[in-house]
Amino acid sequence: MTRIDAKFETLKQEGKKAFVAYVMAGDPDYETSREIVLGLPAAGVDVIELGVPFTDPMADGPTIQLAGQRALAGGQTLEKTLQIARDLRKIDDTTPIVLMGYYNPIYNRGVDTFLADAKEAGIDGLIVVDLPPEEDDELCIPAQKAGLNFIRLATPTTDDARLPKVLQNTSGFVYYVSITGITGAANAQATDVGPEVARIKASTDLPVIVGFGIKTPEASEAIASVADGAVVGSAIVERIARKDSPADVLKFVADLAEGAHRA
Amino acid sequence: MPDDLINSFMTGPDEKGRFGDFGGRFVSETLMPLILALEAEYERAKTDDSFWAEMDYLWKHYVGRPSPLYHAERLTERLGGAKVYMKRDELNHTGAHKINNVLGQILLARRMGKKRIIAETGAGQHGVATATVCAKFGLQCVVYMGKHDVERQAPNVFRMRLLGAEVIPVTSGRGTLKDAMNDALRDWVTNVRDTFYCIGTVAGPHPYPAMVRDFQSIIGKEAKEQMMEAEGRLPDTIIAAIGGGSNAMGLFYPFLDDKEVSIIGVEAGGRGVDEKMEHCASLTGGRPGVLHGNRTYLLQDDDGQILEGYSISAGLDYPGIGPEHSWLHEIGRAKYVSITDREALDAFQLCCETEGIIPALEPSHALAHVKKIAPGLPKDHIICMNMCGRGDKDIFTVAKHLGFDMSDTEGRDAD
Numbered sequence: 001m002t003r004i005d006a007k008f009e010t011l012k013q014e015g016k017k018a019f020v021a022y023v024m025a026g027d028p029d030y031e032t033s034r035e036i037v038l039g040l041p042a043a044g045v046d047v048i049e050l051g052v053p054f055t056d057p058m059a060d061g062p063t064i065q066l067a068g069q070r071a072l073a074g075g076q077t078l079e080k081t082l083q084i085a086r087d088l089r090k091i092d093d094t095t096p097i098v099l100m101g102y103y104n105p106i107y108n109r110g111v112d113t114f115l116a117d118a119k120e121a122g123i124d125g126l127i128v129v130d131l132p133p134e135e136d137d138e139l140c141i142p143a144q145k146a147g148l149n150f151i152r153l154a155t156p157t158t159d160d161a162r163l164p165k166v167l168q169n170t171s172g173f174v175y176y177v178s179i180t181g182i183t184g185a186a187n188a189q190a191t192d193v194g195p196e197v198a199r200i201k202a203s204t205d206l207p208v209i210v211g212f213g214i215k216t217p218e219a220s221e222a223i224a225s226v227a228d229g230a231v232v233g234s235a236i237v238e239r240i241a242r243k244d245s246p247a248d249v250l251k252f253v254a255d256l257a258e259g260a261h262r263a
Numbered sequence: 264m265p266d267d268l269i270n271s272f273m274t275g276p277d278e279k280g281r282f283g284d285f286g287g288r289f290v291s292e293t294l295m296p297l298i299l300a301l302e303a304e305y306e307r308a309k310t311d312d313s314f315w316a317e318m319d320y321l322w323k324h325y326v327g328r329p330s331p332l333y334h335a336e337r338l339t340e341r342l343g344g345a346k347v348y349m350k351r352d353e354l355n356h357t358g359a360h361k362i363n364n365v366l367g368q369i370l371l372a373r374r375m376g377k378k379r380i381i382a383e384t385g386a387g388q389h390g391v392a393t394a395t396v397c398a399k400f401g402l403q404c405v406v407y408m409g410k411h412d413v414e415r416q417a418p419n420v421f422r423m424r425l426l427g428a429e430v431i432p433v434t435s436g437r438g439t440l441k442d443a444m445n446d447a448l449r450d451w452v453t454n455v456r457d458t459f460y461c462i463g464t465v466a467g468p469h470p471y472p473a474m475v476r477d478f479q480s481i482i483g484k485e486a487k488e489q490m491m492e493a494e495g496r497l498p499d500t501i502i503a504a505i506g507g508g509s510n511a512m513g514l515f516y517p518f519l520d521d522k523e524v525s526i527i528g529v530e531a532g533g534r535g536v537d538e539k540m541e542h543c544a545s546l547t548g549g550r551p552g553v554l555h556g557n558r559t560y561l562l563q564d565d566d567g568q569i570l571e572g573y574s575i576s577a578g579l580d581y582p583g584i585g586p587e588h589s590w591l592h593e594i595g596r597a598k599y600v601s602i603t604d605r606e607a608l609d610a611f612q613l614c615c616e617t618e619g620i621i622p623a624l625e626p627s628h629a630l631a632h633v634k635k636i637a638p639g640l641p642k643d644h645i646i647c648m649n650m651c652g653r654g655d656k657d658i659f660t661v662a663k664h665l666g667f668d669m670s671d672t673e674g675r676d677a678d
Contacts, residue, residue: 055569056441056554058448059291065435077566103289104553108567130289130553134279155293157455162296180293181453 003096003124004149004172007046008207008228018173018229019044019220019260020209021253022100024051024067025084026076027240033071034084036240039250041088041095044257047209048088049127049231052081052101059129061184063234066241078105078114082121089122098125098151098172103139111139115146125149125172133165140169153177154200154208163203173207174200176227181212184234188213194226217259224263232256272519272596275587280469280557283593285586288468290556293452302470304375309477314370321366322481325399326356328363330482332489332647337617345640347633348498349650350486350514353623359652360482360510361392365461367478369396372459379403379454382461383447385412385440385506386577386625387419388652389463394428404428407447410438412577419656437571440581444555464507465585468556472585479513486647487517494645500636502527503649504628505599506543506579508588510651515597525598528588529628531574532601543572544601545584546592559586575604575660576624578652606631608664611654623652624660 001009011018021040026033040048053068053076060068085097099118106114106128118126126143133140133152140150149172157180158166167174176197178188188210197208210223211231224230236256239249275282288298308314322328331351339347352360372380380402384390390406397404406428413420413432423430436442444467451460465472465479483501490498501518503511505528518524533542542548545560552561554569562570562582572582591597602610607624610631614622622630629648637646654661662669 054567055436056445058445058555059293059452061449062435069436072568102553104561104563104569105567107553107558108563129291130556132288132290132292132295134288134295153292155291157293157296159296166292177293180455182449185453 002147002149002172003094004047004098007094007096008173011046017224017260017263018046018207018209019224019257020047020049020211020229020231021045021236021256022049022051022231022233023236023240024053024064024071025081026053026071026074027067027237028070028243029074030076030080032246034087035246036249037084038088038091039246040253041092043250043254044261045095045253046229047096047098049098049100049233050081050085052078052099052105054102054105057102059182061182061234063184063237063241067237078109082117082123085121085123096124097122098127099123100127101129103128103130106139111142115143115148119146119148123148125151127151127153127175129153133168136169144169144171151175156180156196160199163200167204170206173209173228174204175231176200176208176210178210178212178223183212186213187215188219188223190222190226193223197227217255220256220259221263224260230260273516275590276469276473282587282590285551285559285589286469286472286557288556289553289558290468291452293455297455298468300375301371304371305470305474308371308374317370318367322363326362326366327354328481329485329489330354332486332493334493335618338614341613341617342634342637344642345637345644345646346642347637348490348645348647350482350647352482352510352649352651353626353653357388357392357395358655359388359392359623360479360513361389361463362395363481363513364463364475364478364509365389365392365396367474368459368461369400369402372402372461373400375459377457377459379405379458380461381405381407381447381450381458382463383407383440383443384463385409385443385580386656387412387416387423388578388656390428390430391419391422391426393461394423394426397428398426405450406430407433407443407450409433409440409443412440415660416577416656439571441569448555464509465512465587466507466555466557466559466583472557472587475509476512476516476587479509480516482510482513482649483515483517486514490647497521497524498645498647500525500527500644500646502529502629502632502646504529504579504625504651505584505588506531506581506625507583508585510649512585512587514649519596526596527632528597528599529632530599530601531576531579531628532603533573533575535603536601540570541573542601543574543579543581545582546588546599547601549582551589554583557586559583559589560592575607575664576628578623578625579628600632602628602631608661610634611661620650621654621658622650623654624657626651
């Protein structure tokens, strides 16, 4: 059982929906980013998605693209991203950390080395956008063997015929992408998302969390009410981009978390 | 010819879209169903005679194929060694090999009922070819082009707009060809249901590398027949320039199992292949990684971040290379070399002066390697190089490098 499994077990017992927050590691700089991440559990975040910067984030909108560029310009590396996780683990041993990003920085480090390092740093799961089930041998299977959850994205284009393949090697939770599009784009609509979540839940016992296009505490509540939880990324990153203080960013995160927890 | 399929270099990719360890389908889940649908449609089209009949008709009457195989006599004489032939794909409609592939993909898009076509372009040749074929078939066309390339390739931007395409200058990342490809992929993820992504080179997720290669293979097929007709035998060496590598794959592929034919790919060496990384030589100066849907050789830093390439030629300015080239490189079936900006410019001028052909800067790289090796080879050694594009688009760039002031109507040297 990973920290992710344990967390969803606890939430289930409490009858609560999950709030998942995404921030880009190293954005706008290492120290500020570290301060924000270390404050997320106290702000009510149930699962932390820590973005791994990449030069070519082909599924991300401008907000996350620029966050990655700021982080890279500030000298962020995969090693420094793992260091933020290690630092969080010194003060918090229950909040799951999921690394989210693209395959090349991981492939470049070497899959086995990366998995050992990630495990040691206290990482619990991976979301790798450019690794569909067709490429499971690359990282998904080795990650599960190493005791890390591999969280898959399901999308509006994942039809019933394909869904079993997407769910097959998924663990931890299923991340439903609410729109066909990039991060931070259109607003997710609970009326569209609800039936899709139900469709996925009919095929899996895993929690289904919804992300992409959720920007406000109200949307967080609305989406969480038709799923097992909501993810907010771009809206938080925008606050960081406009140089809000870490305290202000965390206050906004707390409002979003409250929204999801009201659901 | 091979004794059996096991000895063939022409059986790739496998069912996972791999050429050895390279290639694959590294895309987001949103795109996966579409890529599988495209693969299925392509597999059907491949064995459909009516599909190829339409291709042949358009290649002949719209593109102007077959392109000539031309014995460059004065160049041969000047170099004083091997006998040099040029495969004249620069004579195609739109001035480059790009249209060979675009026609195939647009016919597939029509079969799939897609009405909106998107494309990425560097120098603008693939964008122009896509805009052209879209105009011919009355399809909506959106071309993503790096902001920097929009500025340095203004004539091609205007051509695309004349042809009715919308050209979107890409400012994400550093506004280069790879960023144009990122933005095209983002558009595709957003408009996945009605949009067809027409990729310009032998890269991207499976089935693109194989599909684009198959459409470009008309170059090699013709060259082979034409060489048999002209010389009664196959060439000893075939040479082509490589950015993503589609003109090269098109020439090379039909020759892969002719083991007596030596195959040379020429990458853009920019200002030199060294630690400064001011080049686009992915095979000579990069290492394997994953970008734009496939595993291949890439220019990247120690942390797996992709580096910007540099070349005088906008068409070679890409930090990756088609996965089949990576495989041919690793198994040693093809040899890959690099040529600097300076060497390409010298070859460009030599070609103008000796043959009356203004080549694009891309094939000038291939020509520069011909210039390097031909003098040391015997006179009965036959080289076939791919003249994959004409140089009209490059005269401004070349003028600048040669110190010629184009704004001066008297046409005096600037120095």
